[in-house]
Amino acid sequence: MTETTERMDSLTSPAAEELPWIEDAGNVAPRDARALSKVFFDQLQVLEEGTREYQYARNTLIEMNLSLVQFSARRFRNRGSGDMEDIVQVGTIGLIKAIDRFDLSREVEFTSFAIPYIVGEIKRFFRDTSWAVHVP
Structure with missing residues (x-):
């Protein structure tokens, strides 16, 4: 099992399964960040605030859009x-x-x-x- 799949397995909710794992969100190209941001914003609306999955999605959005x-x-x-x-x-x-x-x-x-x-x-x-x- 790769490190990416292991980390995604640690996110337990069904909505988290739809989130892609991004190892270094700061190095995502701006064009890719636009497309990925839409995916993460979709999930932020579904995820419960305060969960690990929500924090992962929010922190990844911050890093991608720096x-x-x-x-x-x-x-x-x-x-x-x-x-x-x-x-x-x-x-x-x-x-x-x-x-x-x-x-x-x-x-x-x-x-x-x-x-x-x-x-x-x-x-x-x-x-x-x-x-x-x-x-x-």
Whole structure:
């Protein structure tokens, strides 16, 4: 039995059997990530929150879509305040919020939904850390 099948066997629910096992989700090509994301979002709707299967699906979605954060963060690399690593971390928070709030029934591409969340979190970070007068 291979390591992939052993790990999938450890996920016990019937819905988890439909989830593909991805060893290194961070190295999935963006085009493949789009197709795989749809599969994982389908399963997130079925799986019970808090289960290992749900966490696997959610964490895999986060890792597969980190390239969106990298892409969005590049726009802000020359802003002066904030290290690129900080910008990526803040953008990742936006990605997580987008994953938690995404609804497949609206028939919108996930990338179109997620990028405004990511950019919004990054802009909020700059607003909160760089303005002398803070907006309430």
